[in-house]
Amino acid sequence: MLVLAFLSVFLAVVFAIVAIFLAWEGSRESRVGRIRRRLSAITRQSPEAVVSPSILRDELFSQIPALHKWLSRIAVTRRLDKLLKQADSTMRVGELLLFTLVFAAAGFALANWIGHSPLSGCVGAVLAGCLPVVNVLRRKRRRVKLFVEQFPDALDLMTSALRAGHAFTGAIQMVGEEMPDPIAVEFKDTFDEQNLGLSFKEALLNLTERVDSLDLKFFVIAMIIQRETGGNVAEILEKINYTIRERFKVLGQLRALTAEARLSGIVLALLPVGVGSILLLLNPSYVLFLFRDPVGHYMLATALALQAIGYFWIRKIVNIEV
Secondary structure, eight states, X not given: OHHHHHHHHHHHHHHHHHHHHHHHHHHHHHHHHHHHHHHHHHGGGOGGGOOOGXXXXXXXXXXXXXXXXXXXXXXXXXXXXXXXXXXXXXXXXXXXXXXXXXXXXXXXXXXXXXXOSHXXXXXXXXXXXXXXXXXXXXXXXXHHHHHHXXXXXXXXXXXXXXXXXXXXXXXXXHHHHHSOTTHHHHHHHHHHHHHTTOOHXXXXXXHHHHSOOHHHHHHHHHHHHHHHHOOOHHHHHHHHHHHHHHXXXXXXXXXXXXXXXXXXXXXXXXXXXXXXXXXXXXXXXXXXXXXXXXXXXXXXXXXXXXXXXXXXXXXXHHOOOO
């Protein structure tokens, strides 16, 4: 009870700090919004002077200077910051770590209350603490998938623009104006970076840093080589587009052939949960042994670990790269 009381007070203080920070951040965003509206009113006569707000994002890991200085010394912070950018999240690394800590504390309190054991509390803290990072990874995968689906159409648009007499930078600008998000945002950022003085190669390499896509890397490498050696850009884009579309066909065939194995993995992962839930309703004392007895805690942890290993092993087998 003393541990639960301490955790309750700790969570209350953390949530109060988060609420105050979000309120302050909201007022700050309103001030930034007023400044941007004034700047847009000044530059209304020259729309080309307006720069995409996404490339004006600062590189602070946290609004707290001391925390930013400490996080800048950790190597994993750069990876988390890159992950947040690839997920197109406005969250900073410090905020992500704060949410991770809050979820871990809540998971520890809940699992310790259910299992009456520090071991179950630690397992709950690990599982709950991973939820914010898993959510960012899910957003990243969804955004990259949408980008890859739009990429062939963007290459068609760029090829048509080049054949019509536009420069390559003009074709990039056209994709940023005509295509939907997220591909429009990324190509507009690349065009704005070039306008701000960044070299052609650095702007395209920054694009591959923001979007983790193998097809995009093929495109960027081909364009960099073409800029150094020369060649017909429209013809190169047509070949890249053909390769990407054929790759999509092969991936579709592979997904159809591995559908049964993927479904088997999902069924095998959910089957113990379903059977355990039914047994809990029919004979609660038989299942609650896993939560109340220390031996049951070790059995439950071993079962969960083996179940996770089996699920990810099946996914690794059916995930064939093309």
